[in-house]
Amino acid sequence: MKLLIMLLLSALLGVTLAAAYSRTEAESPLEAEARIFMDMFEAGFKEFNVGMSAEYWKFYTRGDPGRTDTYEKIQSEILSDPQTFARLTGWRGKITDPLLARRVELLYRTFAMAQVTSQEKIYTLQNSLQKVQINFRSTYQGRPATQNELTNILRYEKDRQSRKDAWLSRNQVGNEMAPELTRLIRLRNEAARKLGYASFYSMSLELGEIDEAWLFQSLAELERLSQAPYGKWQERVKRQIDVARLEPWDAQYDYDDVQGKVKAYFPKQQILPRLRSTYRSIGLDVDQMPIQVDDEERPGKSQHAFSFSIDVPTDIRILANADDGFASYRTMFHEMGHAVYSASIRQPSYLLQEAASPCFTEGIGQFFPMFLEEQPWLTGTAGIPADLAKDFMKRTKEDAAYGIRFHLVMLHFEREAYRNPDQNLTQLWWAMNEKYLGMPQHPEVDSWASIIHFTSHPAYYQNYLLADMIAAQLMHHLRRDQGPVLDNARTGEFLKTQVFSKGASVPWAQLLADTTSEPLNLKYYVEDKLGPPPLAETETRARQRPTSSR
Numbered sequence: 001m002k003l004l005i006m007l008l009l010s011a012l013l014g015v016t017l018a019a020a021y022s023r024t025e026a027e028s029p030l031e032a033e034a035r036i037f038m039d040m041f042e043a044g045f046k047e048f049n050v051g052m053s054a055e056y057w058k059f060y061t062r063g064d065p066g067r068t069d070t071y072e073k074i075q076s077e078i079l080s081d082p083q084t085f086a087r088l089t090g091w092r093g094k095i096t097d098p099l100l101a102r103r104v105e106l107l108y109r110t111f112a113m114a115q116v117t118s119q120e121k122i123y124t125l126q127n128s129l130q131k132v133q134i135n136f137r138s139t140y141q142g143r144p145a146t147q148n149e150l151t152n153i154l155r156y157e158k159d160r161q162s163r164k165d166a167w168l169s170r171n172q173v174g175n176e177m178a179p180e181l182t183r184l185i186r187l188r189n190e191a192a193r194k195l196g197y198a199s200f201y202s203m204s205l206e207l208g209e210i211d212e213a214w215l216f217q218s219l220a221e222l223e224r225l226s227q228a229p230y231g232k233w234q235e236r237v238k239r240q241i242d243v244a245r246l247e248p249w250d251a252q253y254d255y256d257d258v259q260g261k262v263k264a265y266f267p268k269q270q271i272l273p274r275l276r277s278t279y280r281s282i283g284l285d286v287d288q289m290p291i292q293v294d295d296e297e298r299p300g301k302s303q304h305a306f307s308f309s310i311d312v313p314t315d316i317r318i319l320a321n322a323d324d325g326f327a328s329y330r331t332m333f334h335e336m337g338h339a340v341y342s343a344s345i346r347q348p349s350y351l352l353q354e355a356a357s358p359c360f361t362e363g364i365g366q367f368f369p370m371f372l373e374e375q376p377w378l379t380g381t382a383g384i385p386a387d388l389a390k391d392f393m394k395r396t397k398e399d400a401a402y403g404i405r406f407h408l409v410m411l412h413f414e415r416e417a418y419r420n421p422d423q424n425l426t427q428l429w430w431a432m433n434e435k436y437l438g439m440p441q442h443p444e445v446d447s448w449a450s451i452i453h454f455t456s457h458p459a460y461y462q463n464y465l466l467a468d469m470i471a472a473q474l475m476h477h478l479r480r481d482q483g484p485v486l487d488n489a490r491t492g493e494f495l496k497t498q499v500f501s502k503g504a505s506v507p508w509a510q511l512l513a514d515t516t517s518e519p520l521n522l523k524y525y526v527e528d529k530l531g532p533p534p535l536a537e538t539e540t541r542a543r544q545r546p547t548s549s550r
């Protein structure tokens with residue numbers, strides 16, 4: 001018996017040794033160098049980023065920038081190091097171990113992006129603009145007002161002049177930001193052009209593994225398909241509020257009081273309890289996950305919502321400003337989507353512990369709020385009477401055309417702004433608003449510059465559109481595969497094991513194609529938002545090719 005064990009052990013040991021031996025044998029000197037470097041770099045980079053994220057958490061929740069500048073300065077020095085960038089460029093495409101190749105690729109992208117964003121003049125300007133945004137408080141009719149208050153006026157206030165005042169008030173910060181933000185766009189562009197890209201916009205898409213030609217082809221398709229529904233939406237709103245032409249302050253207005261009527265069913269105190277039970281019903285127990293939520297409004301705190309992956313997968317935090325109404329629920333369900341994703345990543349090294357890509361993590365963020373627009377959730381969890389739930393769902397569908405057209409404005413504006421930042425960007429903004437939304441121009445209002453994404457997340461907004469497409473495709477796949485998605489623990493199991501756990505080990509387009517058995521397809525999004533297209537059109541949709549890891 002003992003002998004047998006000895007024999008077994010030595011056989012096992014022999015096999016293990018042989019495997020280790022053949023791996024080092026097969027590993028080229030280049031590959032060995034890359035592995036050793038990556039192991040060292042990622043370990044230090046993780047430590048550094050945990051510290052930096054925690055410092056940013058304090059900044060965004062309390063308005064005190066703390067040592068964020070020091071972190072930015074050190075990060076910028078390390079990531080702009082030309083020797084490391086040259087090293088990574090040299091390793092790219094020469095490594096056979098797929099996981100190591102992926103790690104090198106991810107770090108290469110980080111360094112490539114840092115050649116722009118880590119330039120001191122760029123990040124200091126961006127940070128100072130972010131500080132203006134965080135600390136700015138709008139004045140409405142002579143008194144200070146929070147973003148939540150202004151949003152509520154735009155949504156519920158019957159008096160059109162008051163809505164106009166709220167709209168102007170919300171855009172005040174834009175006039176303060178526009179000149180320096182224009183300069184920031186120019187600086188980002190100059191740096192990207194030095195690296196051989198057509199613009200910073202094109203560079204960002206390429207590094208995010210998004211095919212720009214495909215994206216804008218899809219936008220053209222969306223423009224065509226949304227034209228008639230948007231025309232109907234305009235006619236309906238104009239009739240309802242009895243005006244000849246819609247203005248930006250009419251777009252969010254709850255003209256038929258459907259939002260107002262459902263608002264009572266969405267009290268802010270119930271956001272987290274309902275979120276917990278909804279997530280639990282699909283097998284995701286957020287109480288068992290290392291996720292912290294800060295959802296109180298307070299002075300000095302950022303008025304937006306973010307999920308901070310402080311230390312993946314063990315320390316994730318959500319910043320939000322909870323308010324009554326549907327929108328706050330949607331925001332929290334979205335942020336929690338990011339959080340459960342990060343908390344469920346199971347990967348061996350820091351760079352692989354990131355989400356598959358920005359658009360993919362936004363896609364996971366958009367997946368969970370889809371439940372909120374379904375009849376079973378509205379009547380069951382929120383307790384809305386069936387008729388009102390139906391009206392609400394109808395209204396949500398009708399408003400989708402506006403949402404799509406707004407995306408067209410944002411995406412075309414940003415690409416054009418980076419194509420030619422020397423033009424008057426406020427004029428460009430209003431031209432796009434007129435073209436895609438049919439809105440009158442207000443060239444004295446720099447409303448584009450009040451949109452925080454152009455400052456803090458440049459060339460990022462396309463990720464929200466792609467996100468809705470990804471979420472729709474995942475939802476469709478699950479329905480086809482397992483029937484009910486809500487109240488089904490298999491949903492969470494599928495997401496955790498097939499999607500979340502993979503982290504950034506696989507390019508996002510491939511991950512989506514692998515898990516849903518087809519490449520990203522516009523069809524599901526269009527069906528969800530605008531209803532089924534005429535039969536002849538179902539086969540013409542462009543598809544995003546899965547990008548290879550190279």
Ligand SMILES: [Zn+2]
Nearest residue numbers: 334338362365
């Ligand atoms: Zn998000």
